[in-house]
Amino acid sequence: MKTFLVVGLGNPEGKYFETWHNLGFKAAERFAGDLTFTKKGNQILATTHENGHKIMILKPLTYMNLSGQAVVAVCRKFKIPAEQVIVFVDDIYLDIGTVRLKKSGSAGGHNGLKSVSELLQSTSYVKIKIGAKPQTDIKGNTAAYVLSKIPDEVRPALNEAIDQAVAIAHDVIAGVK
Template sequence: MFKFIKSILQPNKPILEESDNMKKFLIVGLGNIGEKYSETRHNIGFKILDALAEKESFTFETQKLGDVATFKYKGKSALCLKPSTYMNLSGKALKYWMDKENIPLENILVVTDDINLTFGTIRLKTKGSAGGHNGLKDIQNVLQNTNYNRFRFGVGADFGKGRQVEYVLGEWSEEERKILSERLEKSGELIKSFIFAGVKNTMNTFNGT
């Protein structure tokens, strides 16, 4: 009798429950594999995920098309991916793990460098152009969609004409290194907020900080 009354009082409860795939997230840090790229500005996506892994005590393992790791946060499950396809083919790895884990597009977050933002600026967006970034270009081509979440980390544009590639593939300056640790921690907090609080709340909290 109690179960019957409960079902009447809460007839819509099963509908309100969050589906399993909506609890799963894919966080993709963009970068290039290899030791020579590890401390370059273009690899900030990898660096942010490595800092998050240290903070949350999870470990990456080499699997198909990248290094992957899973961690739980407040009832949600996040798969972190560092593609091994090199920057220009980032979309291939993203699409493979998106399909394999049945993760909806709105639960994907791409972490990338951005020369159009001053160093250390963090900005979350739900859509937009590739802005000349080859990794984002490939993701856009593979997904045939520009409406995916991207977390842009500003690396600045302190380079002369024609030296953009040299700059983004260059290593951090001493001044940048002094600030980087705090910025990495803040970036990890943004990612966890995206997973738990959602993209709009996270944008309101972190954009411009």
């Protein structure tokens, strides 16, 4: 039996809940379904079992740019190797409604992924990227965009993408992807 850590990157404060940068949190919550999350230090965790494996679902409370702190703490405590970590994350280079699976590789400029990679000392964890590409020119102001509220008109496409991302995570755990 393996233990997998499924992580949703985001910011814990209420004003960020409906922003692009919290797509990872939304995917982790969707993955968890009716499970109850418990706050432990700088993390919110839920646990379940699937396909004979233990699954821990994590929402770091460290804010996006320090997400690696919570991820590495759980990995160390439960002896979870990087290859059994699955991270849901927003990606401003992917079209809205698009999902991409990366089994290893760089952070692609995403500060939350940079933190995870640096503190895990590995890029060999699974990244499930959810498209959040701006529909207009943001004039280089990436931070303002990712922290802006998601418009209602794109929510249906995002909900479908989050469902896709969750299905991919289940497939990774099952060994299908």
